[in-house]
Amino acid sequence: MKNLIKFSAIPVLAVAFSAPALAAPKTYAVDPTHSFANFSYNHMGLSEQESRFDTTRGSIVYDPVAKTAAVNVDIDTASVDTGSDPLDEHLRGNDFFDSAKYPKATYKSTKVVFKGDKPVSVEGNLTIKGVTKPVTMTIDYFSAKEHPMKRKDALGAKAHMTIKRSDFGLSKFVPAVSDDVTITVRVEAVVE
Template sequence: MVLRTLALLTVSGIAGAHAAPVEYTLDPVHTTVYFSASHVERSSVRGRFGKIDGRLIYDADSGTGALDVTVDLASVDTGNRTLDGVLRSAQFFDAAQHPVARLRANRFLTEGGRLAAVEGELTLHGVTQPLRLLAERFRCGEVTFFGVSRQVCGGDFRAEVPRSAFGMTRFLPEVGDTVTLQVAVEASPAGGTAR
């Protein structure tokens, strides 16, 4: 569920000031993957992943790059310890056997001069499937915190994933098959410090 996410992807909006590819790092303080799924068609089960790591190599002049993001599945947090244990177990993520979800992407799609979507592959529960993240908002530029300026790219992304496609069918159909991912991300050039 990563999902990634992703938003390393987001740095695709940086102005063309760089003449060569630049490496960016996700800010773990300001990057989170949220998820939700229908529960008996009455409400939603919601949660988040708190441990995310990722890197992007991006050439702003050509708009090309490569993305590799991992999500620690043991960091799942629904606010319910019992449910968190079930999600970590072999019934769902099987975090003991498959400790991370991984997103790799190399296609950034723009519309009207703005980042519209990022496409790649998601590996989860030992299965790899295509994934398309829609950009709900995105912005890149210099920001200043406590008198220190740095380049920051960030945005919100959204995707819908059928969990059954990754072999996770426990409690279907009472718990819905479609999982909505919402990815909030920030990324800075490698070596930057989170604020």
């Protein structure tokens, strides 16, 4: 289930902001110290569990004038963090992420949908454990402004998607542990 979080890195695409009329596309590097993906799922009908991946990297290309964007996010599957070392090891193993063989989960956008000047969703392909499926993320929050410390253009976004983990070869314990997993990605990115 936690494997599904890898795609998360995906909300990073929600990087729309006002720009001068002659603006050109800019490339933003995802800040791994302020970006991560959470995943949540129902555990045996008893509780809603939430965990995360600690390492997320990638880039966003954004053109506010043309209202286009592209997102490329990599999530380190071995960085899964549930708060339980034995569970983390199990998730890194063959039953789930198989991190030794598939060290990254990736999300690559195919289209960012705008409503007015604001990005509202990202269409793209999520790859987990060697399986690629189309997944759409809904952008819940977006901000674009100068980073107050770095004095460079920066973007912030929060987006979510729901996937079936069994679609990605992560079906262990379904249906006792829910097949549906919600992945939420929070990203900060700074112009390169």
